[in-house]
Amino acid sequence: MKVAELLIKCLEHEGVEYMFGVPGEENIDLMDALLDSSIEFIVTRHETGAAFMAGTYGRLTGKPAACLATLGPGATNMVTGVANANMDLSPVIAITGQASLARQHKISHQYYDLVAMYKPVTKWNAQIKTGETVPEVVRKAVRIATKAKKGATHIDLPEDLAGMEVKAEPLPVVDEQLPVAADAAIQSAVERINNARHPLILAGNGVTRQEAADSLRTFVEKTDIPVVHSFMGKGAVSWEDEHSLLTAGLGGKDYITCGFDKADLILAVGFDIAEYPPQNWNPEGQCPILHIDSTEAETDANYPATVQVVGDIKENLAKLNAAVSPTERNNDWVSHVRTNALNELDSFKEDDGFPIKPQKIIADLRTVLDDDAIVLSDVGAHKMWMSRMFHTTKPNTCLISNGLASMGIAVPGAVAAKMIYPDRAVVAVCGDGAFQMTSAEMEVAVRFNLPIVILLWRDDGYGLIEWHQLKHFNRYSHIKFGNPDFIQLAKSYGFEAMEVPSSEELKPMLKKAVTMNKPVLIDCQVDYDENMKLTEQMEDINC
Template structure:
């Protein structure tokens, strides 16, 4: 068979359902091989969109999403989405077509050394230089992408290699070893927790990656310790739980971050430092950290680890649960923090100001969606409001990219989420800046008949950048732009469209959009004057 055919058979053997991508001249052998495969090739309208889809697929399933591009501009377009997945620790395999080996020694049409280009943004980047190594390369790529902590692997396939004849078959699948902390470490951890007067748990995305939510919740109940979530750790504990301190990370002295100032031990569970710098919540580096994760912590002056509990997160939490003797704790202050946070959200339920206040948009969205429904946030000012005020019941129901945090992730991400969970409602929350970066994928959603809802927060500018400018300089610069008629644009792709023209119309619009079971775009003007009001409010909070 051809190398391309063997590579596709190896992907089949790994359980790949979809490959997202854009065809090109140098990967036509692979494209032809997919014709005879049960793997469904999803043609996207831009390579970045393909990688965003693969990344969200990987995040939701735990299996690597696969994306494909041709050489040169196709591969460099793909790069952003691959880097985004890698920094968010989502498992992903990127496959690129490449110039033939015979012309790689010189300057050549569309040729770049893609192994070197991808090396900084992946866990492993390799070129297939001989036909026989394909099974090893594919098996290793999947192994590297899924081993803790998960991320990206890249396979570069020269066109002359793809067309070469080869004999071979996929390698047997292997599972990762489940390592757990020894009993002495667990006993010491339980003793430290027992001695702490004001411990605080910081829950990261690793809880979700490890499928450890049930063990985590049992551990929280047993230890009676309040929990703060990172943006990507949302849902580790239900927002209804009386020990949930909701989500921190927006910056400033929020109600929710007040717990850090009084803590004498911070228990970081599955916490990924990339999304919430320790300097922000442990500025004096005086609070000791208990690091419960699959790997030892990154070295950081503001993250003084007193004890590592390394290995399978679920199993180590279970062992800690069993080893810990309950103690009484005064958690009355937690109720005060929760009451303030919920009062702020509830205060905007009936707000009639137009353009619509961010708090009102979040309140209406939360009231309409069910516990298991999925919100995919793009990057912009709306992300900060969702992170702070969209409260979750379960993990992976509010997807926020907060590693690389690339704009444009929401529409492709919503497409992937709907493919993984067709029975759930899926809403992409976008700003008008981020939406236009991948809006061509509306055609992909329509072609695949995926009834996603796009909730567009329109303010005619880069709202998050303006927020930062106003905080630092008290004036903004170069953040405004023009917009198309979004209703006509989405309608031309076959989307149903709804224009929100008064604040009271938003909730009915969301209800209608979900009930239609069709692709829908809601155009909602937003009043971002609330950004600076929030900044002033955070500055006035005294813990």
């Protein structure tokens, strides 16, 4: 078979179901091989969108999808999406076509050293130099992408090599198990937990990645320890649980950060410091950290991991749960924090202001969607509000990118989510800035009849940057832009489209959108005057 055919056969053998990408001259052999493959190739409208789709698939399933680009501009376009998946710890196999081996030693049309380019944004990458090495390269790429902590890998395939004949077969797939922590580490952790007067759990992305939410909830019930979630840890413990301190991650003081001030031990479970810098919640590094994760702790002055329980999070939580003493704690302060945070959202449910306040948009969205719905927040001011106020009962039902945190992820991410879960409502929450970076992927949703809902928060500017500028300088600079007629734009792609005329109409429109069984865009004007009001409110919080 051809080298390209062998590459596809190896990916099939590894269980890869989807490949997202844009074809090019240098990957025509791969494209031809895909015609006879069980892998479904999804033609996207931009390579960044392809990588966002693959990353979302990896985050929701724990399994790698592939994304494909040709050499030169195709490969450079895809870098951002691959970097995003890598920092969000989503397994992705990025594949690039490349110039023939015969012209890589000199300046050549569209040629860049893609192995060097992708090296900083992947866990591992390599160029295939002989056909016989394809099984090894693919096996290694998938193994590294899926082992803790997960992330992106990259395979570069020169065009001349892709068409050559080769005799080889895929390597056996080996299911690698994470180790469990040593008994000494478990005992040390148990002593710390039993002796702590005000322990606090910080639940991160790793709880969801390792499907450890049930184990964490059992541990919480026994130890009576309250739980704060990172943006990417949402749903590890249900927001309805009296132990849940909801979500932290905004800079500055908030109701939720009062818990960190009180803590004498922080149990960081599946937490990645890229999600929420420790200097924001342990500014003097004074509170000891019990690090419970699949890999050892990063070295950080504000993250003093005095005890580390490293390995399979689910199994290690079970071991801790078996050894720790049952405890009842005075958690009145937790109820106080929860009451303040939840009352703040409830107070806006009947707000009739227009443009619509962020709190009202979120309250209506949460009311309309069931607990299994998947909401993907793009990056912008709306992300801060969604992270803080959109509460979840289950993991992976509110997806927020907080590693690289690239704008434009929500629409292509929603496309991938709907492919995986066709029977669940999928909503992309976007600002108008982020939306236009990848809005062309709406065509993919229409082509595959994927009834996603896009809830567009429109303020005609880069709202998050304006928020920061106002906080620092009390004025803003160069953040306003013009917008198209989003209703006509959406309709031109084949979406249903609605513009919200008043606060009272938002909830009925959302209800209609999630039941229409076709792609829908809702254009909603948002009142971002609430941003600075929130800043002032947070400055006045007295723990």
